Amino acid sequence: MALLSVDDLHVELQTNRGMVPAVRGVSFAVEAGGTLGVVGESGCGKSITALALMGLLPEGARVRGRIDLGGTDLLGLSEDEMCHVRGNRIAMIFQEPMTSLNPVHRIGRQIAEPLRLHRGLRGANARDEVLRLLDRVGLPDPAKRIDAYPHQMSGGQRQRVMIAMALSCEPDILLADEPTTALDVTIQGQILDLINELVDDSGMGLILISHDLGVIGETTDNVAVMYGGSMVEQGPTDSLFEHLAHPYSQGLFAAVPRVGERHDGPLHTIPGTVPELADLPPGCAFADRCAKASDVCWGPAPGMAEVGAAHHAACHHLGGAV
Amino acid sequence: MQATATATTTENKAAAPGFGYRALRHRSFMIGLVLTGTMIFAALLSLLWTPHSPTEIVILERLRPPSLKHWFGTDRFGRDILSMIMAGAQTSIVVGLIAVSLGAVVGAAIGLWAAARRGWTEDVIMRLSDLNMAFPVILIAILLTAGWGPGITNAILALGIFNISLFARQVRAAGIAMWEREFVLAAKAAGKGNLAITVEHILPNIVSVIVVQATISFAVAILAEAALSYLGVGSQPPDPSWGRMLSESQKHIFSSPIIAVWPGLAIVLSVLGLNLIGDGLRDLIDPRLARQR
Numbered sequence: 001m002a003l004l005s006v007d008d009l010h011v012e013l014q015t016n017r018g019m020v021p022a023v024r025g026v027s028f029a030v031e032a033g034g035t036l037g038v039v040g041e042s043g044c045g046k047s048i049t050a051l052a053l054m055g056l057l058p059e060g061a062r063v064r065g066r067i068d069l070g071g072t073d074l075l076g077l078s079e080d081e082m083c084h085v086r087g088n089r090i091a092m093i094f095q096e097p098m099t100s101l102n103p104v105h106r107i108g109r110q111i112a113e114p115l116r117l118h119r120g121l122r123g124a125n126a127r128d129e130v131l132r133l134l135d136r137v138g139l140p141d142p143a144k145r146i147d148a149y150p151h152q153m154s155g156g157q158r159q160r161v162m163i164a165m166a167l168s169c170e171p172d173i174l175l176a177d178e179p180t181t182a183l184d185v186t187i188q189g190q191i192l193d194l195i196n197e198l199v200d201d202s203g204m205g206l207i208l209i210s211h212d213l214g215v216i217g218e219t220t221d222n223v224a225v226m227y228g229g230s231m232v233e234q235g236p237t238d239s240l241f242e243h244l245a246h247p248y249s250q251g252l253f254a255a256v257p258r259v260g261e262r263h264d265g266p267l268h269t270i271p272g273t274v275p276e277l278a279d280l281p282p283g284c285a286f287a288d289r290c291a292k293a294s295d296v297c298w299g300p301a302p303g304m305a306e307v308g309a310a311h312h313a314a315c316h317h318l319g320g321a322v
Numbered sequence: 323m324q325a326t327a328t329a330t331t332t333e334n335k336a337a338a339p340g341f342g343y344r345a346l347r348h349r350s351f352m353i354g355l356v357l358t359g360t361m362i363f364a365a366l367l368s369l370l371w372t373p374h375s376p377t378e379i380v381i382l383e384r385l386r387p388p389s390l391k392h393w394f395g396t397d398r399f400g401r402d403i404l405s406m407i408m409a410g411a412q413t414s415i416v417v418g419l420i421a422v423s424l425g426a427v428v429g430a431a432i433g434l435w436a437a438a439r440r441g442w443t444e445d446v447i448m449r450l451s452d453l454n455m456a457f458p459v460i461l462i463a464i465l466l467t468a469g470w471g472p473g474i475t476n477a478i479l480a481l482g483i484f485n486i487s488l489f490a491r492q493v494r495a496a497g498i499a500m501w502e503r504e505f506v507l508a509a510k511a512a513g514k515g516n517l518a519i520t521v522e523h524i525l526p527n528i529v530s531v532i533v534v535q536a537t538i539s540f541a542v543a544i545l546a547e548a549a550l551s552y553l554g555v556g557s558q559p560p561d562p563s564w565g566r567m568l569s570e571s572q573k574h575i576f577s578s579p580i581i582a583v584w585p586g587l588a589i590v591l592s593v594l595g596l597n598l599i600g601d602g603l604r605d606l607i608d609p610r611l612a613r614q615r
Contacts, residue, residue, distance in 0.1 A: 087511060113522070114513060117518075
């Protein structure tokens with residue numbers, strides 16, 4: 001039994017064009033200590049999936065399916081019950097460490113918040129725990145930095161503070177939504193190493209959302225590729241990187257230049273643009289950008305089919321791709 | 323190269339000096355501070371001492387021009403105008419302070435509630451506030467006076483009710499913008515409820531909006547109190563009031579125009595002072611200047 005399993009998750013968002021499907025039947029599972037990378041372009045539904053897990057979807061959103069965390073269906077919980085799950089059993093790290101901290105409070109106080117909320121720690125106990133956490137995430141000189149304001153810290157330091165906050169209640173699942181996108185490349189590496197190390201030590205499950213394939217490849221055991229609100233390919237990272245089954249995954253990976261490889265001419269691109277969620281084509285969402293598309297692709301959407309050990313893809317032309 | 327780097331560092335340091343330093347350099351803010359400080363000092367001093375009694379009538383010395391004995395002259399009952407101005411500052415400050423505190427506390431609470439709840443709660447609150455704002459403050463005061471008779475309490479109440487709507491709107495607008503910020507999402511992700519987020523994250527970040535609005539509203543309250551007293555529905559004799567001094571001096575405007583000048587000047591300078599402070603605070607509290615993000 002997986003620690004977290006998401007089954008046939010659908011999310012519809014309210015927009016000025018009516019209800020728009022943003023996530024369409026996504027399923028995945030994360031084991032304790034397991035890591036799942038979610039890749040996809042902007043607007044493919046990966047962040048909405050994360051917000052659905054947290055129960056933080058925008059006003060008016062409709063959600064269907066099942067999100068099972070250790071035997072509890074999170075979608076069945078009330079708002080009050082969800083407050084005990086958030087920050088306690090599922091914690092989240094955000095993309096922008098510069099804006100994810102409240103500018104008017106000292107960082108020590110902000111990290112102490114979830115400790116007070118979920119673990120009932122106060123005063124000196126809370127402060128000791130904050131110091132331990134800051135030390136754990138590798139912030140130099142915690143005793144001095146604990147009373148700093150966010151604007152006195154660099155982006156990397158703030159992201160460490162965010163991670164300390166997320167770890168404070170030893171969550172079962174850590175959700176990291178593009179945690180390194182806003183950081184310098186050198187700092188990115190340090191933060192990823194830190195996240196990896198923490199996952200190994202604590203045995204929590206990690207869901208890492210990113211559009212950076214390098215980040216995903218280095219950090220995760222499993223990968224899910226999302227397009228147009230659905231999962232198009234899913235499998236163990238090694239197997240998937242080695243053998244890309246879905247045309248979209250192939251295009252996505254081909255678009256990344258490789259260091260040391262001779263390259264003439266423009267970089268590979270996927271023709272067309274990400275479709276508006278409001279007017280997704282019928283059938284396979286990728287059909288109108290796909291080089292392999294044929295008449296069958298405009299019919300019913302393809303289901304997930306096995307292409308390797310625990311490796312699945314949703315495409316009508318898998319035979320041709322292999 | 324070295325020189326450029328040094329110059330940049332110095333510039334960064336100069337861009338983020340302390341609040342006190344920047345306040346001292348802000349000329350109009352300092353002028354406002356001096357004017358308002360003078361008014362507050364006069365009011366405090368009048369509690370202990372005035373040159374003459376502000377209510378003592380000496381008919382023999384009526385309508386005297388300024389002299390060493392009466393610096394600002396005397397009015398038609400022979401009362402010392404300087405003493406009346408000093409004591410009148412008390413009335414203005416008391417009215418302003420209570421009306422603004424009432425508006426700021428209740429209005430901010432309502433505004434925060436509207437920003438946190440959104441939906442129909444917000445709609446109802448805002449439409450009620452529209453309704454309230456559609457009545458000019460003077461009209462509300464006159465309505466209250468018609469019901470309960472003239473007096474300073476009704477003037478304060480009228481101003482307070484008006485201020486509640488004003489603060490509720492301002493705080494709601496600033497609060498909604500704050501709710502969109504990522505650290506609020508992060509706080510939600512940490513499992514905090516709406517009340518905790520409002521108190522710990524929204525309110526501290528919009529205090530500047532409330533402070534600036536309070537200074538401006540204080541000035542408006544002083545002006546409104548003077549207007550109401552001038553119309554006879556504000557503070558009642560013998561309590562000294564700048565507005566009533568103006569209305570009383572009207573009869574002598576051609577024989578002794580100086581009598582009208584003093585209360586007029588007092589009103590103008592104190593309102594100017596508070597407005598300058600409000601504008602100055604808006605500049606000084608601006609986070610883009612205060613801290614480098």
